[in-house]
Amino acid sequence: MRRRDFISLLGGVPIVRPVNVRAQSPTIPVVGVLHSQTRETEASRLIAIQQGLGDVGFVVGRNVLFEHRYAEGQNARLPALAAELVERRVNVILANTTPPAIAAKAATTTIPIVFVTGVDPVEVGLVASVNRPGANVTGVTFLSNKLVAKRLELLCDVIPAHVPIGMLAAEHNPNTATDIRDTQAAADALRRVLHVEKVSPKGDIDAPLMRLQQQRIGALFVAPQADFRLWRPPILKFATQHKLPTSFGSSDQVVGGGLMSYGPDQIDSYREAGVYTGRVLKGEKPATLPVLIATKFEFAVNLKTAKALGVTLPPSLLVLATNVIE
Structure with a gap:
């Protein structure tokens, strides 16, 4: 059989050699978590964030990774820590409380940011409005x-x-x-x-x-x-x-x-922040995700x-x- 006849029997589809399977594996997304406090003080909140991610199909260590930066009570360190996460090219920055959120917003206009804050995010300049945040920032507030x-x-x-x-x-x-x-x-x-x-x-x-x-x-x-x-x-x-x-x-x-x-029930708010982070990882835009306001007290x-x-x-x-x- 001539080569052209063989190809026609395959419907005209040329045979392609298999490529390396590792090259086809998707890159695991990385969430940069920016904290104002310490690993110990934030432990329960991190668990809640992971629960929220799990609600939308993400398991830390399996199909999403965390990259943490802790200011350990020194808010003056936050701009440099935010810059590190931007340089790391994380997929999303999750800003744990207001000072990290402000630092993250100042550090990037392209990487999506999900914040958790206890204040009015419009009042401190994080978003344009609660219903339509605009830009690359959204999150959860409990207005404490x-x-x-x-x-x-x-x-x-x-x-x-x-x-x-x-x-x-x-x-x-x-x-x-x-x-x-x-x-x-x-x-x-x-x-x-x-x-x-x-x-x-x-x-x-x-x-x-x-x-x-x-x-x-x-x-x-x-x-x-x-x-x-x-x-x-x-x-x-x-x-x-x-x-x-x-x-x-x-x-x-x-x-x-x-x-x-x-x-507010802060643990529930942090879980919701985890859900929002997962939704952003799946392609939703912070600009169109309304800021969530805590309803459980x-x-x-x-x-x-x-x-x-x-x-x-x-x-x-x-x-x-x-x-x-x-």
Whole structure:
């Protein structure tokens, strides 16, 4: 049989030699995760992100990889860490809290960014609007800074009316100005005296705590900022020594020994961020993915801490709790 006849029997399709199978294997996408805190403080949130990715078919180590960068409480390091992820050419940057999101947005206009933030993302310039973010950025917000009035009201239920309240806020956190403004407005509405101390990332937290104690405060209100995940141990040690009720913005701080928290279910928000990251990896554009706003909230109280502080939690308060730690 002549060669042309043989080809015609195959329908005119030339025979092609098989290529190396390894060359055909798809490249595993890489998610660059930018953190303001440490590996230890972010562990539970990372698990939630992985659960969200799993909901849309991605398993870390199998068909998606993580590339982490941790600022370890030093937000000034974030621009350089974001630049490293851009140079690494990751497929998506997942920005864990507001400062990493701001740094990531400044570092790239092409790599998709999914953020998790506790503030209004329009107010801090992350997106053009909640419904249509525009550009390369979208994410999840739980607007915890909008809940300070309710948090302060709940804290006031366990202390005498004449007792001043101390507030801690991170000096270089982009949310600090609005957190202090909103908390002061809530204190004024409740006719409470509020003393504010800012904590420097390179400073000693004991000094601002002692300055608050000199004001004879009767309770401690901690700004809803990720910085305080790292500072929780010295804060709780101080609160125990001086018998001070504490209020935090997330329930993991209460599980760790704080008295109470009121805020969004952050773990659920991080799971949703994982889902969004997976959707972007599948080709959806951040510009058209609306920013998700948390709808699940929780009020947590720690009865063991209350007993240690000698604080009586009224029944009217306990009936509101969605998470009681005994």
